[in-house]
Amino acid sequence: MKPGAFFRPNKAGEAVLAAGKRLYRRAPDFGTWHVRYKDSAGAIRREACSAELEEAATRYAMELHIKSERRRKGLEPAEFDIIPCTKLHAMYLEAHAHLSSQAPMRSQVKIWFDAHFKSKPTSDVTPADCEALLVKARAAGQAESTVRQLHIRGRLIWKYGVNRLRCARENPWNAVPRPTVAAADVVVLSRVQVEALLEAAGPYRLLLILAVLTGGRRGEFGGLLWTDFRLDEGPHGTIHFRRSWERQTTKGAKVRVVPLHPALVPEIERARATATSALVFPSPLERKKGGMRSKSWKTANLLRRIAKRAGVVLPEGTTFHTLRKTFITHLLRDSGGDIATAQQLAGHSTPAVTATYYVGRDVDYQASRVNALQLVARTPVEHAVNTRQIPAVLAGQETQVNTNAYASELPRRSPRAFIFL
Numbered sequence: 001m002k003p004g005a006f007f008r009p010n011k012a013g014e015a016v017l018a019a020g021k022r023l024y025r026r027a028p029d030f031g032t033w034h035v036r037y038k039d040s041a042g043a044i045r046r047e048a049c050s051a052e053l054e055e056a057a058t059r060y061a062m063e064l065h066i067k068s069e070r071r072r073k074g075l076e077p078a079e080f081d082i083i084p085c086t087k088l089h090a091m092y093l094e095a096h097a098h099l100s101s102q103a104p105m106r107s108q109v110k111i112w113f114d115a116h117f118k119s120k121p122t123s124d125v126t127p128a129d130c131e132a133l134l135v136k137a138r139a140a141g142q143a144e145s146t147v148r149q150l151h152i153r154g155r156l157i158w159k160y161g162v163n164r165l166r167c168a169r170e171n172p173w174n175a176v177p178r179p180t181v182a183a184a185d186v187v188v189l190s191r192v193q194v195e196a197l198l199e200a201a202g203p204y205r206l207l208l209i210l211a212v213l214t215g216g217r218r219g220e221f222g223g224l225l226w227t228d229f230r231l232d233e234g235p236h237g238t239i240h241f242r243r244s245w246e247r248q249t250t251k252g253a254k255v256r257v258v259p260l261h262p263a264l265v266p267e268i269e270r271a272r273a274t275a276t277s278a279l280v281f282p283s284p285l286e287r288k289k290g291g292m293r294s295k296s297w298k299t300a301n302l303l304r305r306i307a308k309r310a311g312v313v314l315p316e317g318t319t320f321h322t323l324r325k326t327f328i329t330h331l332l333r334d335s336g337g338d339i340a341t342a343q344q345l346a347g348h349s350t351p352a353v354t355a356t357y358y359v360g361r362d363v364d365y366q367a368s369r370v371n372a373l374q375l376v377a378r379t380p381v382e383h384a385v386n387t388r389q390i391p392a393v394l395a396g397q398e399t400q401v402n403t404n405a406y407a408s409e410l411p412r413r414s415p416r417a418f419i420f421l
Contacts, residue, residue, distance in 0.1 A: 003037040003065035005057035035061035040071040085117035127175035148179040188360030200310035211323035213261040219244035224280040256347040
């Protein structure tokens with residue numbers, strides 16, 4: 001097969017052809033140029049390129065063909081192990097099988113990445129291929145937030161392939177601009193809502209009060225042991241978050257120590273006195289396998305049921321993770337904005353993560369901070385009719401001011417200097 005290029009018209013190009021006119025094959029005005037060549041595995045590839053005219057597209061197809069031929073004949077030594085994209089995706093999923101987000105990740109890879117890249121060699125994947133996946137997702141009606149998630153997932157897959165598997169020289173997703181999505185407001189609960197939820201929590205009171213006073217994650221509570229409480233450390237004790245679900249570490253692979261609030265001590269001692277398991281929250285359905293699991297512990301549904309029982313209307317987008325954000329937000333407000341301490345207690349990598357994704361906006365609180373601002377006088381000031389007059393009260397003493405003398409000291413300017421264009 002001879003390498004070459006072909007043109008696929010878009011809606012504008014199809015309209016020109018429908019009118020019986022001659023189509024000027026120029027991208028991206030009237031369509032897109034595609035190249036056709038054999039990759040290093042000998043398979044025929046057809047893919048879009050960013051060329052505007054046929055000459056550039058044909059030259060690009062010939063470059064890809066020659067590069068693949070040299071690799072197939074061993075004339076160009078490979079600096080990495082070339083594998084099919086489907087194998088890269090499978091190895092990435094296998095390496096991250098311990099994550100609780102494995103199910104949606106596996107579905108995302110199967111529906112989008114496997115179907116788009118197929119068995120194409122990793123050495124032949126270009127940024128144009130990655131961009132084509134995002135275009136395909138938009139054409140399928142996917143929200144821009146989903147397109148952004150595909151970009152993030154693709155970049156992570158290839159980061160693993162380049163750094164760990166050495167299956168490519170560079171990450172093609174780095175050259176693709178990340179889709180921008182308007183940041184949504186961080187959802188947090190007020191003190192009144194938290195108090196109402198705790199009163200109606202019943203047997204789940206310990207879970208909720210731990211979430212709002214320690215900022216623990218759902219998975220961390222699922223693997224929490226009674227020995228993780230150290231009541232002899234610090235003024236009121238500490239809690240050590242060490243593991244998450246079936247993993248032996250937390251999300252950040254580090255132990256996070258959070259001091260206990262005084263209100264937590266009697267709650268913990270009362271629950272420990274009646275405990276029958278080494279786990280703080282054992283699963284009623286999976287006692288033999290250990291603590292709560294993601295499939296049996298529907299914490300978001302649990303929170304909604306408690307809110308309905310308490311008569312609390314939860315903000316839109318409320319999940320169990322909202323309790324963690326509530327802890328961080330109120331901690332920052334009550335500590336005077338100590339972002340460094342909030343970052344350490346939350347276990348975030350940088351203060352920017354804490355400030356951007358975990359601090360909610362409270363109009364009433366912001367209004368109280370603005371009202372406390374001592375920048376101008378609280379009493380109204382009467383303004384003179386003539387703005388050229390100098391205030392006659394200086395340092396509490398009345399002073400006679402000669403406005404004509406003051407005006408005479410102003411620099412003389414040409415009348416044109418006061419014309420606003």
